[in-house]
Amino acid sequence: MNRLLLLLLPLAFAGALQSQNTPDGRSAVRLEQDRIDMLDGMADLELHFPNPSLTRRAKHLYFELIDRISGHIELNYPSETEYWNTLAQDLAGINRTNMQFLSSYEQYFDLLDQILSHPGDSRELELVQNRVLIGLKMMPYLLKRPWCRSFLNYAAGVFPYEVLRVYQDFSNEGYALEILEQVAIHDPNAMKQYLGTYHPVNMLIQTSNDPVVQTLIDIHISQGSRARSYTLIDWIYKGKFTLEAAEALCNNEDAYFGKLVELRKSKQILGAYSVDQELGAIALDKIRHMNLLHDESDEVRFASVRYNSAEELYSLMVYGQEEIFTSTFNGLFKRFMARRPDSSGFGFLKRMGMNKFRTFVKMCAGYNTLQSFLNTMEPFERVVLMDEVVKGIDRTGGNLAPAVEVADIFGSITDPQLKEKFIQRLEKELSNNIAQGHDYGIRLFGFLYKLAGKDPQALTGPAYRFDIPDLAGIESQLLFPGGKHVQLHVFYNDDDGESSYNSFVQTFYNDKINWQVTPSGMYTLISAKTGQKVVIYANKPEFHDEAIPQLQELFEKDKHEPDLVVHRGHSYHLSGTIALLGSNTRVAILGSCGGYQNISRVLDQAAEAQIVSSKQIGTFTVNNVLLKDLSDMLREGKNLNWQELWAQLDRKLASNNRWADYIPPYKNLGMRFIKAFQQI
Numbered sequence: 291m292n293r294l295l296l297l298l299l300p301l302a303f304a305g306a307l308q309s310q311n312t313p314d315g316r317s318a319v320r321l322e323q324d325r326i327d328m329l330d331g332m333a334d335l336e337l338h339f340p341n342p343s344l345t346r347r348a349k350h351l352y353f354e355l356i357d358r359i360s361g362h363i364e365l366n367y368p369s370e371t372e373y374w375n376t377l378a379q380d381l382a383g384i385n386r387t388n389m390q391f392l393s394s395y396e397q398y399f400d401l402l403d404q405i406l407s408h409p410g411d412s413r414e415l416e417l418v419q420n421r422v423l424i425g426l427k428m429m430p431y432l433l434k435r436p437w438c439r440s441f442l443n444y445a446a447g448v449f450p451y452e453v454l455r456v457y458q459d460f461s462n463e464g465y466a467l468e469i470l471e472q473v474a475i476h477d478p479n480a481m482k483q484y485l486g487t488y489h490p491v492n493m494l495i496q497t498s499n500d501p502v503v504q505t506l507i508d509i510h511i512s513q514g515s516r517a518r519s520y521t522l523i524d525w526i527y528k529g530k531f532t533l534e535a536a537e538a539l540c541n542n543e544d545a546y547f548g549k550l551v552e553l554r555k556s557k558q559i560l561g562a563y564s565v566d567q568e569l570g571a572i573a574l575d576k577i578r579h580m581n582l583l584h585d586e587s588d589e590v591r592f593a594s595v596r597y598n599s600a601e602e603l604y605s606l607m608v609y610g611q612e613e614i615f616t617s618t619f620n621g622l623f624k625r626f627m628a629r630r631p632d633s634s635g636f637g638f639l640k641r642m643g644m645n646k647f648r649t650f651v652k653m654c655a656g657y658n659t660l661q662s663f664l665n666t667m668e669p670f671e672r673v674v675l676m677d678e679v680v681k682g683i684d685r686t687g688g689n690l691a692p693a694v695e696v697a698d699i700f701g702s703i704t705d706p707q708l709k710e711k712f713i714q715r716l717e718k719e720l721s722n723n724i725a726q727g728h729d730y731g732i733r734l735f736g737f738l739y740k741l742a743g744k745d746p747q748a749l750t751g752p753a754y755r756f757d758i759p760d761l762a763g764i765e766s767q768l769l770f771p772g773g774k775h776v777q778l779h780v781f782y783n784d785d786d787g788e789s790s791y792n793s794f795v796q797t798f799y800n801d802k803i804n805w806q807v808t809p810s811g812m813y814t815l816i817s818a819k820t821g822q823k824v825v826i827y828a829n830k831p832e833f834h835d836e837a838i839p840q841l842q843e844l845f846e847k848d849k850h851e852p853d854l855v856v857h858r859g860h861s862y863h864l865s866g867t868i869a870l871l872g873s874n875t876r877v878a879i880l881g882s883c884g885g886y887q888n889i890s891r892v893l894d895q896a897a898e899a900q901i902v903s904s905k906q907i908g909t910f911t912v913n914n915v916l917l918k919d920l921s922d923m924l925r926e927g928k929n930l931n932w933q934e935l936w937a938q939l940d941r942k943l944a945s946n947n948r949w950a951d952y953i954p955p956y957k958n959l960g961m962r963f964i965k966a967f968q969q970i
Contacts, residue, residue: 315371315373315374316364318374319360319377322378322382323381326389329384329386335353336348336349337352337389339390340771340874341768341874344873347392351395351396355399355403356381356399359399359402367406373430373431376430390872390873391873393897398424398427398428401418401425402428405431405432414437415437415440415441418441419687420684420688421688422448422688423449423687426456429456429459438460442465442469446473447476450476450563451473451480451563453469454473454480458490461490467495467497471503474500475500475561476562477561478509478520478564479567479568480563481495481520482506482515485506485507485515495507505526509526519531519537519539519540520561521550521564521565522536522539546572550565550568553565555601555641557643566609569605569609570609573605573606574609574612576594577610577618578862581613591618591621592621595625600626600631601642603622603626603629608645609646612861613882616657619657620657620659623654623657623659634667634668635667636672636674636675647675648695648696651663651675651695652698655698660699660702661705664708673708673711676708676711677711679699679712680712680719681719683696684728684731684734690734690963693738693963693967694889694960697960697963700712700741701741701960712742713739716735716738716739717749719731720739720749721749724749724750732754733756734967736749736750736754737758741959741963757966758962759962759966759969760962761900761932761956761958762931762932763929763931764876764929764930766822766924769853769854770823770853773823775822775823775853775924776845776850776853777824777825777853777854777855778852778854778856779794779827779856779917780838780858780859780867780870782860783831784831784859784860787834787858788831791828793910794910794914795807797914797915797918798826801918803820805818806818806819812829812833812837812840813828813829813833813837813841814827814830818925820925822927827852845872851875852871852872852875853875855870855871855877856878856880856913857878857880857881858913861881864881864888865891867880868891871899873895874896875899876898876899876900877899877900877901879917880901881903882903882904889901889960889964900955902916902955903958904953909948912946912948912952915943916939919938919939932955
C-alpha cells in the first residue's frame with residue numbers, strides 16, 4: 291500500500307492532512323518510515339519477525355504510532371519545523387541491528403505521543419518526571435514547554451550525569467547555568483571532568499556565584515581533575531575537612547570507605563549521587579574479592595572485613611548486591627548481626643538514615659534471612675518498616691527498581707499478619723493516587739496490588755486494566771519456529787568455564803540413544819536423535835571470542851535466532867550474554883542476573899523472554915540436570931511447563947542445597963511486574 295494512502299486513512303485529525311501543504315520535514319519522516327519498511331526486504335507497511343506478536347507490535351510502533359505523532363505535529367504545531375527534523379532523526383537511528391528492540395522505542399514514542407497530543411496539559415510535567423531518562427532523550431520537543439525548567443531541575447537531582455549529556459539541547463536557555471549548578475551539587479564527580487577544559491559546560495559553570503560550585507572549582511584548582519576528594523564536597527564545604535586532608539583521606543581506601551558510609555547516613559548531603567557511585571565501586575571490589583575466595587575457609591574468605599563495623603558490612607551488602615554470592619551475603623550478614631550495636635534492626639536502619647533499606651530488606655528476603663532480621667524488632671516496628679518499604683516508590687523519576695524490590699519482598703514474606711499489613715499499605719497508596727489522579731502511581735500500585743492477589747479494578751473501575759503475565763510456561767510451537775528449536779549456551783574462558791563446559795557436554799554424551807554430540811572446531815553441536823528437532827550450540831570456553839561471532843553468523847545465515855540462551859559464567863560476564871539474545875528468544879537462563887536493570891535489558895533485547903534466575907551464580911551440579919531435563923521435555927514435544935519441570939527437578943535435586951537458589955519465571959514477582967508495566 292502506498293504510504294500516502296495510509297496517511298489518508300480516517301483518523302481523528304484526518305482533516306488536517308493536506309498533502310499539497312505537507313512540510314519538507316514531514317516528507318523526511320515519511321521517507322524514513324519507507325526506509326524502515328524495507329528493512330525486512332518488503333514494502334508492505336510491516337516488519338516481519340519470526341514471532342507474530344512482535345510483527346504486530348512493530349507495525350503499530352513504526353507505522354501507526356509514528357503516523358499518529360505526525361498528525362499531532364501537523365494539527366497542533368504547524369510552525370515547529372524542529373519537531374519534524376527531530377522526529378526524522380529519531381527514525382534515522384533505526385536499522386537492521388536494532389529494529390527489534392521494540393520495548394525501548396515503544397516507551398519513547400508512546401511518551402512523545404502523549405505529550406504532543408495534548409498541548410498545554412498540566413499533566414505533561416508529571417508524565418516526564420515519571421520517565422526522566424526518556425524525557426531527556428526528547429529534549430527538542432520539550433524546550434518550549436513552560437515546565438521544561440522544572441523538569442531539568444528535577445532530572446538533575448535523580449540523573450545528573452544524563453542531564454550533562456544533553457547540555458547542548460538546553461545550552462541557549464536562560465536557566466542553563468541553574469541546571470548545571472544543580473548537577474554540580476548532586477554529582478560533583480560528573481562535573482569535574484569538564485573543569486579546566488574549553489568545553490562550554492566549563493565556560494558557563496565558571497561564571498557561577500553559587501558557593502558550593504565555588505568550592506568545587508577550588509578543589510579543582512588545588513587538587514586537579516583526577517582528585518577523589520570531590521566526593522567529600524559536603525564536608526569540605528561545611529569546613530569539616532581541608533582540601534588537603536580530604537585528598538589524603540581518599541588515598542586510604544579503608545578509611546575513605548568508612549567516611550563515605552558515615553557521610554551517607556545523612557539524608558540531605560551535597561554530592562549524594564557521587565557518594566553512592568563511590569560506595570558502589572568500593573563495595574563491588576571488596577565483594578568480588580570475597581566471591582573469588584568461595585572455596586577457602588571463612589577465616590580466609592572474610593579476613594578483609596575482620597575489623598569492619600556493622601554499618602560498613604551493611605553498606606558492602608547493599609552496594610554490592612549486583613554481584614554478591616549467596617555464601618558471601620550469608621557470611622557478611624552473620625557478622626553484621628553479631629556486630630550490630632542496636633538491639634532493634636529497625637533502629638539500625640533509622641540510624642543509617644534508611645539509606646538503601648529497601649534493597650537490604652529485599653536481599654534478606656531473597657537469601658532467607660528476612661525473618662531473622664525481623665525478629666530483632668518489636669511488632670509495631672515491623673509494620674512501620676513495611677509501610678516505609680511501600681511508601682514513595684512512585685516518586686523515583688521513573689526508576690522501577692524500588693517497585694521491583696517491593697514485589698520481591700512481598701513474595702518472600704511468610705508472616706500472614708505482616709503480609710496483610712503490607713497489602714493494606716498497597717491499597718492505601720493506590721487509593722491516594724486515585725484521589726490525586728496520578729496515572730503513573732495508579733498503574734504502579736495497581737500492578738503490585740494485583741500481584742498481592744487483590745483486585746485493583748475494584749478501586750479504579752474499568753478505566754484501568756491490570757493484566758499480569760503468569761509465566762507458567764510456553765507452548766511448544768512457539769519454541770519451534772520453522773519446526774526447529776535452537777539453543778545457545780555461552781561459556782566464558784574464566785576459572786571454571788572449562789569444567790562447566792566439559793561436564794555439560796558429557797551430560798548429553800551419556801544419553802547416546804536420544805542425543806548426538808558433534809565437536810565442530812570452536813564449538814560443539816548437540817542435536818536430538820529422537821523426537822522433535824532440537825539443536826544445541828555450546829562454544830568451547832577457550833575460543834569464546836572467536837566462536838560467538840561465528841555462531842552469530844551461522845544463526846543469521848540460517849535465519850533462526852536462538853530460541854533459548856543460557857549464560858554459563860560469572861555475573862560480570864552477563865552483559866555479553868544478554869547482548870546475544872534475539873527478538874525471538876523465548877527463554878533466558880542467566881544465573882544471578884541481578885535486579886531491575888539487568889531484567890530490563892533482557893526484555894529490551896527479547897521482549898517475550900521468560901527468565902530463569904538464581905540467587906547466586908549457577909552451579910553445574912544443578913545447571914546440567916536442569917538443562918538436560920528441559921531439553922528432553924522439548925525433544926519429546928511437550929509444552930514447556932515450569933511447574934511440571936520444577937516438580938520433576940525437586941525430586942532429582944532434593945539433596946542439592948544449591949537447588950533452592952533457582953527461581954522459575956512464575957515465582958519471580960519482580961520480573962512479572964516489569965513485564966506487566968512495560969506492556970502498558
